[in-house]
Amino acid sequence: MTLWESARIAMRGLRSNKLRSALTMLGIIIGVAAVIVLVAFGNGLQRFVADAFGPLANQIQISKDQGGVGAKDLTDADVRALRDTGRAPAIATVSPTVGGSAQLQLAGGGSYRTGITGTEADYLDVANRELVVGSFFDDQQVTSKAKVVVLGPNPVASLFGGQAGAALGQDVRIGRTTFRIIGVLAANGQQDDVAVMPLGAARSYLLGGGDVVGSVTVRAVSTDAVPQAVEQATTILDQRHGIRDPEDRDFTVTALQSLLDQSSQVLSFVTIFVAAVAGISLIVGSIGVANIMLVTVTERTREIGIRKAIGARRRAILQQFLIEAMVLTGIGGVIGILLGIGISVAAGIVLPQLVPDFPAPSVSVGSVVLAFGVSLLIGLLAGGFPANRAARMRPIDALRHQ
Amino acid sequence: MIELERVSKVYKTGDLELRALDDVSLRIDDGDLVAIMGPSGSGKSTMMNILGCLDVPSSGTYLLDGIDVGGLSDNRLADIRNTKIGFVFQSFNLLPRTSAIRNVELPMVYAGTRNRRGRAQRALTRVGLADRADHKPNELSGGQQQRVAVARALVTEPTMILADEPTGNLDTTSTVDVMNLFVELNEAGRTVVLITHEPEVAEFAKRVVTLRDGRIVSDERR
Numbered sequence A: 001m002t003l004w005e006s007a008r009i010a011m012r013g014l015r016s017n018k019l020r021s022a023l024t025m026l027g028i029i030i031g032v033a034a035v036i037v038l039v040a041f042g043n044g045l046q047r048f049v050a051d052a053f054g055p056l057a058n059q060i061q062i063s064k065d066q067g068g069v070g071a072k073d074l075t076d077a078d079v080r081a082l083r084d085t086g087r088a089p090a091i092a093t094v095s096p097t098v099g100g101s102a103q104l105q106l107a108g109g110g111s112y113r114t115g116i117t118g119t120e121a122d123y124l125d126v127a128n129r130e131l132v133v134g135s136f137f138d139d140q141q142v143t144s145k146a147k148v149v150v151l152g153p154n155p156v157a158s159l160f161g162g163q164a165g166a167a168l169g170q171d172v173r174i175g176r177t178t179f180r181i182i183g184v185l186a187a188n189g190q191q192d193d194v195a196v197m198p199l200g201a202a203r204s205y206l207l208g209g210g211d212v213v214g215s216v217t218v219r220a221v222s223t224d225a226v227p228q229a230v231e232q233a234t235t236i237l238d239q240r241h242g243i244r245d246p247e248d249r250d251f252t253v254t255a256l257q258s259l260l261d262q263s264s265q266v267l268s269f270v271t272i273f274v275a276a277v278a279g280i281s282l283i284v285g286s287i288g289v290a291n292i293m294l295v296t297v298t299e300r301t302r303e304i305g306i307r308k309a310i311g312a313r314r315r316a317i318l319q320q321f322l323i324e325a326m327v328l329t330g331i332g333g334v335i336g337i338l339l340g341i342g343i344s345v346a347a348g349i350v351l352p353q354l355v356p357d358f359p360a361p362s363v364s365v366g367s368v369v370l371a372f373g374v375s376l377l378i379g380l381l382a383g384g385f386p387a388n389r390a391a392r393m394r395p396i397d398a399l400r401h402q
Numbered sequence B: 001m002i003e004l005e006r007v008s009k010v011y012k013t014g015d016l017e018l019r020a021l022d023d024v025s026l027r028i029d030d031g032d033l034v035a036i037m038g039p040s041g042s043g044k045s046t047m048m049n050i051l052g053c054l055d056v057p058s059s060g061t062y063l064l065d066g067i068d069v070g071g072l073s074d075n076r077l078a079d080i081r082n083t084k085i086g087f088v089f090q091s092f093n094l095l096p097r098t099s100a101i102r103n104v105e106l107p108m109v110y111a112g113t114r115n116r117r118g119r120a121q122r123a124l125t126r127v128g129l130a131d132r133a134d135h136k137p138n139e140l141s142g143g144q145q146q147r148v149a150v151a152r153a154l155v156t157e158p159t160m161i162l163a164d165e166p167t168g169n170l171d172t173t174s175t176v177d178v179m180n181l182f183v184e185l186n187e188a189g190r191t192v193v194l195i196t197h198e199p200e201v202a203e204f205a206k207r208v209v210t211l212r213d214g215r216i217v218s219d220e221r222r
Ligand SMILES: Nc1ncnc2c1ncn2[C@@H]1O[C@H](COP(=O)(O)OP(=O)(O)OP(=O)(O)O)[C@@H](O)[C@H]1O
Pocket: A400, B011, B012, B013, B018, B019, B020, B038, B039, B040, B041, B042, B043, B044, B045, B046, B047, B090
């Protein structure tokens, strides 16, 4: 009795009862697909939380301490020192800004006083903001001190009646210089009364101030690296400002620590939640697989009796049933994987359209491997054990089995 | 050669004890053709199942060709059932949803025989079912199913054919055909033991053993 022979008997067995085979497979398909889909939803949620907190969580604010006698300003030289990756390996980006206020004036009349922020090309990332229309200035426009401006929602409301499209491409006089409006910021509720322009342009045409920087936003290479980044920034600035006693420090370095703690806490809750969902769906799926295998094999005790009466050895029967179980769980598992991935992808397309900002499910390779592996194992055990028990019976008892 | 020595089979249902076979001793020589008769419930099938190594006695010994079957391993018993014995069940016991020819092939699959298709086809022809090879059991009449079961029993050319009412569902012509087949096999040197209720069938036998309440009440040679 060769393995090949057993495989042929098994395939014949599967084909001779298509309905039973299909039902068994359905149990496996549902089990595997459920694990993959649920874990994908959990993953999506996890990613959503990480994305929401991530960009802010690795930010560090550096600003001058007001009021100290003899306090030094933050300068371009300080910024360059912070950008030295040799001395500050935990720091990824350094974004200086200068601030002030000025009158905006349209040629056709209408004027509005607003805050001026001079900054660099990565402002949108650093401030975690978006544009409603237009584009932001790039590195080249920063270097060339281009006379361009991106307006916040408040000046647009006042000067253009809230029509962002109407503002785009218009010229506006700020102080004594004419700037071209190249974009409009989306509201974020905190810094909406603002006009943003290249750092050098703000200094040269509006605010003056030489090489002084108002504040610096530093981003650590990762959320985990925030404490090191704080330490490295402090050390560099201490050295440059000649500080020996921390009491005399003329600047403050603030990590958004509370946000950081909160995000890691929420993330760990979500992680536990995803693991629990995966575990439960795996158990439910396994019970389904085990159940259907147990039922079909028990129902086939009579068939086993016939085979034994005709001279089948125990091993031959066991081989047949294990191969059947393997083929069913294998094919069912593959279909379940495809179905699970399909549902996850479809949900990722459809759900965000129904519910704005719904986190798209994200299939994890681990869940696919785990679901397939466990269902295969359960299928073999649940198919193998009762088959082995039936194969041990006396033929006459197996034949009489109801 | 078959030797039963003081064999009993006791079924216990609750505190009720039923002696389906009661201290039976019987010897059947190679090449004999034996009919076993007796009223319903007299223990005929019980005895046949023991002879076919499908069941074991509660007490007593069964020697098959001088070997005590009670001491054999599960695998050895499977091999004996496969090669030495051809068994025809009272209730056919064909694999459902499986064609007649595949049912007949089955014992050869477990024996690892070659050219199974051809041999199975010839066995079906011998029982007059050449044209029903691809029919499944539920597409065959009771008598046709019984003849498929006979074909399955003789296809491996076993030395012993044990048949539990092989003509129970057959009309007179088919009965005579199947009995002629058994006589033919017997003349080729095989031992044939069959259970029957019909005196006409017993006519074909060389020896008739009659059971009643689990005991042998008569044993006549013709
Ligand atoms: N598994 C079992 N459990 C309990 N009692 C049984 C079992 N098998 C058979 N019997 C009993 O043993 C007795 C003999 O049964 P057996 O099947 O050998 O009769 P039989 O002579 O073949 O009858 P029939 O001609 O109707 O086929 C019967 O009384 C039956 O009820």
